Amino acid sequence: MRQIHFLSKIEKGLFPVLVACLVTPNLQAQQHDFLSAKESDPIKMGWMQGFPTPKEKVLSVADGSFFSFPGLRYSVVHMREFLPTVNVSRGPDKPAPFTYELDPKIDALEFLPWGENKTMTWEQSLWKNYTDGILILHKGKIVYERYFGALTEKNVHAVMSLTKSFTGTLAAILVAEGRLDPNKLVSFYVPELKKSAFGDATVRQVMDMTTALKYSEDYADPKAELWDFSAAGNPFPKPKGYKGPVGYYAYLETVKKQGKHGEAFGYKTVNSDALGWIISKVTGKSVAQLLSENIWSKIGMEEDAYYQVDALGVPFAGGGLSAGLRDLGRFGQLILDMGKWHGKQIIPMAAVADIEKGGSKEAFAKSGHSGLKGWSYRDMWWITENADSAFAARGVHGQTIYIDPKAEMVLVRLASHPVAANSANDPYSLPAYQAVANYLMRKEK
């Protein structure tokens, strides 16, 4: 019983559902004696297996165990079995196969983890980071692909806040199509938000999370607004006496302003849900429907994806998506290829160019993301601003789509790290990605 998730007490409260989707990326990892990746293998642990499942192997939403480590290692690939969801259809087409050029040398690549003085191999980093699935595409071909834990090539994995980059991309598409004006105020598109903090923010400020919101995602603070947001979005019947807002939208209307918009980056999930609302107002469609129409049905996906929904059926644009590893790779490749898929322009090149140009480094620096020095944030993507012009979609517990244009590399990692905040795994993953990118570039010469 030595592994206790550091959030478990809070997660076992009334509204655990959204917890893992909301953790701020700069939340400091705490040292704990967690079970290792091998020890916590969800299949070996036997979660939810057997007819019936033995009591001690049951994961439950009611007591929060479904999203506490190590149980979450099972739940990340079974979200729909715990929660209401809405489908993101891949449509009737046959999946587009990948070409494989697997490179067995990648496993032995060495890198120096941040803050350490001893190198680690790529393969070791996968275990260190509780990887569930890892895919590396180089020039569109699969050079590396592995599955661990409960993930297989046939199922989907919760991508947590990586969802935000899909929301941002959908918005960037609308901007590129001239249907959404990023300079307009949010209240122009969503009059319901006029009195909230979002009312006098521009769409661009929401897209880049430079809004000034009285909204804390600090898990250590029981009065943090995230708990109210979580309670509002919880899809289960509300407890007796609940008087708060019901659903994401209703919660967004209550968000208060704190400071001045446009000055500093502040990573707050509610921006993504506000952007989801804006998108739906502009198009008359849910983000789930739009994601299917614009992307999921267009690039040979092999599995339908899905979103968690609130009690009103609204998809959780800030963190509710589950998708397959290779399908996330297809999406990454679409972005790397400036919106083209197999030679055909699927989404506007201008939308991808807008992401790639990055956001304000000054605004980002003010956010105190000490681990991600010099980065920026644009259209709900994380921009490394490094020599390779790499950028990423990121979600807690280690989810990422990492795109390195210079190396022509797309890397997807799905994971179930015991610590939600990516600051716990970044030291063992970001330099590892760079090592693979460098190797692939060297190989070309």
Next chain:
Amino acid sequence: MRQIHFLSKIEKGLFPVLVACLVTPNLQAQQHDFLSAKESDPIKMGWMQGFPTPKEKVLSVADGSFFSFPGLRYSVVHMREFLPTVNVSRGPDKPAPFTYELDPKIDALEFLPWGENKTMTWEQSLWKNYTDGILILHKGKIVYERYFGALTEKNVHAVMSLTKSFTGTLAAILVAEGRLDPNKLVSFYVPELKKSAFGDATVRQVMDMTTALKYSEDYADPKAELWDFSAAGNPFPKPKGYKGPVGYYAYLETVKKQGKHGEAFGYKTVNSDALGWIISKVTGKSVAQLLSENIWSKIGMEEDAYYQVDALGVPFAGGGLSAGLRDLGRFGQLILDMGKWHGKQIIPMAAVADIEKGGSKEAFAKSGHSGLKGWSYRDMWWITENADSAFAARGVHGQTIYIDPKAEMVLVRLASHPVAANSANDPYSLPAYQAVANYLMRKEK
């Protein structure tokens, strides 16, 4: 406000989730001045539409509105957005297209509804029965296909107790494969059920619902056991102080015996869930996984299906399936063709033969199904025992797969009739099916 669902008061109780799946087929339809099919069109009514959905258009699990008429006309095609579910994958293959030979003459076919003296046309019957989707296959070709209400060719519809016929078919497959002995006692396969009413019943008695169970599905009785079953299976966190069993399996262990097994047919949903448990014990797989492996991934399905699950992730084998109209047609054709699909034997011919041979008419007659005189029940299929040897899968609110071997016809109807019990729509549907069958046979001559 003239339309009040006759079950709505009960459905608005604590555990509305399973209600509509459990209604006994001999529950008498009550006369009410319901909105007509056109008046209650769920798209026109605007359920769950808009960003946000206006309050009066919200359907909710919490207050039972999601499964009260007329709201249920929306919910039948959106179950997963309200409830946790598990996927039934169609696999990676491209859908198998149908050949169309649409016959516009079918709409004008006339038939005499039971107990009436004025004929009705086929097309009128569709509106009368609140049809959401109707498909007729003749010799494997589509001769008729229409969508109404919230159903489209792209989404899935709750099939309610029609689910039972899938459970029965999976069991019949195992019997045909020699993996399940129908003459063995249930307790041989599920020791946990030894002390329950199922303990000394044979698997065959469960398959044909001739078990003698102290279990009432009488909605008029607030003490009926169905409420306990429903409470146990409800996937949402249990209310404070709940002391009952959690999950379908745990409930089944509490079912008491009343009478002697094997004498009379008694339509009780718990038999299907007991059979689902037996199937999972034999195979080590859930019914969802088995349905995917044995059928859904084998016959060119175009949409994944899904099951509602309980809080332990167990699929509701008695009524939890949602599936697409044409996919149900493919399944019906597979059965009509004795387990062959496009010339290939997919499920054992013996399994289908066992269904088609029917059950005990004597046992059935004792059940008091006054509307279905002379029928029998076998492997969780309804056998008409008519001149065409027709048999059917049936679910409340009007769901059916109706197979007429003599006419080489498979008919699928999905519906959202305001009255759950099929006795409300049988007078306007069963003679209509026969009229189409007769027409198709005449046409051949």
